[in-house]
Amino acid sequence: MGSGPVETRSDGQSANLVVGLVALGLVAVLVVLGVQLHATQAAARDDAKTRFRLRAEVTAALTQAVFSSAAESPETAKRYGSAVVSDRALDRAVRQGGLRYQALLNDEGQLIARSRAVSGASQAGLLSRSPSLLRALQSSPYALSDVVHSGPGGTPVIDFAVALKTPYGRRVLVGGLVPGAIGTFVSDYLRRIPAAVGKAYVIDGRGTVIGTSDPRPVVRQATQPGLLSSARHGHQGSFGQDGYFVAVPVASRWRVVLTVPASQLFGSVSGLRKWVPWLIFAALGLVGLCSLLLLRRMLAGRAALARANSELAESNAKLQGTNALLRHAAELARSNEELERFASIASHDLQEPLRKVQTFAAQLNVRERDRLSEQGQDFLRRMTAAAGRMRTLIDDLLMFSRVSTQGRPFVTVDLADVLDEVLLDVDHTGAQIITGDLPTIDADPVQMRQLLQNLLANALKFRRENVVCEIAIAARVVDGVADLTVTDNGIGFDPKYAVRIFRAFERLHGTSSYAGTGIGLALCYKIVERHHGTITADSRPGSGSVFRVRLPVQQHVSSAPQTPAPSATPAEMSFETVPPRV
Structure with missing residues (x-):
């Protein structure tokens, strides 16, 4: 009997070691699942940002193609490629195109011909802006300036420059566009592009709105938070509490800006679709905790039974049928009865939450399946499978414990x-x-x-x-x-x-x-x-x-x-x- 306390401590240490190892494994699994779930949702957000930027790039490419088609006109090169171009020809082009002015420059920015509106201060302003237009034409078939107030009489104007190849060298045709007319054209164009989700804008380098898919008036200084953020912080990011923008260059300093509410852009990983997988994750953790409790109690019961059997064997050898043997036998019978009752109660108590988990999982699968993301459906399937495996484990443990007690x-x-x-x-x-x-x-x-x-x-x-x-x-x-x-x-x-x-x-x-x-x-x-x-x-x-x-x-x-x-x-x-x- 003197070895009883040592054996008790050994059994308790073994049980604690087993439970500790299982708990460590469970924590590791939950950590991996949690990291994977977080990474999946982060990847979904990044994917939404990428798709939104691709839409902005498509819109910018289409917008740039419209300006390029207007610039690359063989008829324009033929008309202004002769040895002498008269001012009268430029006046006629201004009247026909509804322009503020038109001027023809050589490759060094010097005037070759001009319309009647180019004179005095307007001519000086045009010549001061010509170096930047020439630099822009080195990498693009056309160039656009910001909205400036250097037109005839100080009116607002946008310089539209086109490079022409002529027998007499490279020439540059500069036309003064009316901001309101170009804004109406760009706005109508943006409203017809299906890729422009949310709201689409075309703004110049100074933050002036040239065109927009929004029916609000055009050619105004930008006041929307998304447009201001694009001017201050670069090409892509958040603005305000619930907004996201993407800015893509079009020509010179112009750019296309798309804005969208964050709730619309990240709809697949926000709201219910964001929290349902975490609720499933919490349910898995609860099931794991129940399994640890069951394992601990089963190991403790088995150790108690082993101790009782050991004490009974020692008593049988020493007392040989005395009253002490009868007392130990009675205690063993009572212990076995209590263990059997414990096994049945433990099985019932631990299977009840498992049945509820399986029932709620089935209801969630029937009622909420269409509202769950693909990741949510995957976690729902994993939760159902884990609950099924836990129920099988409880049944097997109960059968194992009854081999000796209910044979x-x-x-x-x-x-x-x-x-x-x-x-x-x-x-x-x-x-x-x-x-x-x-x-x-x-x-x-x-x-x-x-x-x-x-x-x-x-x-x-x-x-x-x-x-x-x-x-x-x-x-x-x-x-x-x-x-x-x-x-x-x-x-x-x-x-x-x-x-x-x-x-x-x-x-x-x-x-x-x-x-x-x-x-x-x-x-x-x-x-x-x-x-x-x-x-x-x-x-x-x-x-x-x-x-x-x-x-x-x-x-x-x-x-x-x-x-x-x-x-x-x-x-x-x-x-x-x-x-x-x-």
Whole structure:
């Protein structure tokens, strides 16, 4: 009895280690999912910004094409490419085109001909602006100036310059455009471009609005926050509390600016579509917390049962049927009854929130599916799958805990009949199963069925790809012991894991490769242990496995189990992924 406190501390430390490792793994998974969800929403915002900028660039390209088509006119080059161009010809072009003025310059900015309106101060202003127009024409077929008040009589005017190739050298034709006329033309053009979502503007280098898709008057100083932000902060960004703009150059210092409410641009990752995936993420965290509580309570219950059994064995050896033995037996019975009641209550209490999660997930899928983004639907599917796996784990743990507490009395069982029933239940399509003569033994018929079903399912699960699965089930009776073997040609495993695979929650593969809870072989071990037998495994990677079960043909209730429960050191109970087989 003196070793009891040490064993209690060891069991508690092992339980805490297991729960700590599972909690660490759960936190790591939640962190990865959270980072991935945040990155997905950030990528969606970046994608929306990119698409919006592409719309602005398309609008700018179309606008630039309109000006280019007006500039690249062979008729204009022919008309003003002669040796002598009269002022009268320019006056006639001004009247026909509704211009303020028109002037023809040489490649050095000197006047060759001019209309009547170009004189005095207006001529001086034109010549002062000609160097910037000439520089702009070096990289573009046309150039546009800002709105200036240098037209005839100080009226506002926009210089539109076109480079002409003539037999007498390069010439530049400059026309004074009426801001109101060009603004009306540009505004009508912007309203007809389908790519211009939100609101579209054409502004000059001084922030004067030349044209807009908005029906407001044109040719005015910019006052909208988006236009002011484009003039101060560059080509793309936010303005105000709920706005976004993109500015793309058109010609010289002119640019096309698109503005849109942020709620419209980022609609796919805002509002309900933004928060639903995080609600699903929180639900997954709640399910994980419930699983940790269940695992902690199950491990504590198992440790308590082990301690009670150990105390009962010591009392039986020392007291040999005295009143102390009777008291320990009564305490063990009471402990087993309490543990059984705890397992049922824990199973019911923990399955209830899982059922609610599954129910709400189903309702969310039916009612809100069309309103969820693709990422939201993916997280909804993951939440439903995780809840299903958790429910399977709870059922498996409950079955594992009831092997010893709710086993049926031993009766005569024909293992051949049990195997026939198992083959009817297990899907073994595509597999070749060879069965030999199986004996009749004293056993719990339900647990024998669980034993054979788990061994057969294990062999079917870990089959090799592109190889026909072959399973042989045979038995013989030697000295009153039934020796049953299940042989397969599956993927096999490293012999150093021959003991570890029979422990609960031990997996040699991740759930993405092979589904399962890691309870199946542990359940087989516990059933064989109750029947006072042994179970071993022999295997090599890629060479299949042989599971050997030895059970007494006749059971003696007073006999003790022949195999001790497998122990595990803290290092062995780590949940690392190792080479093959669960």
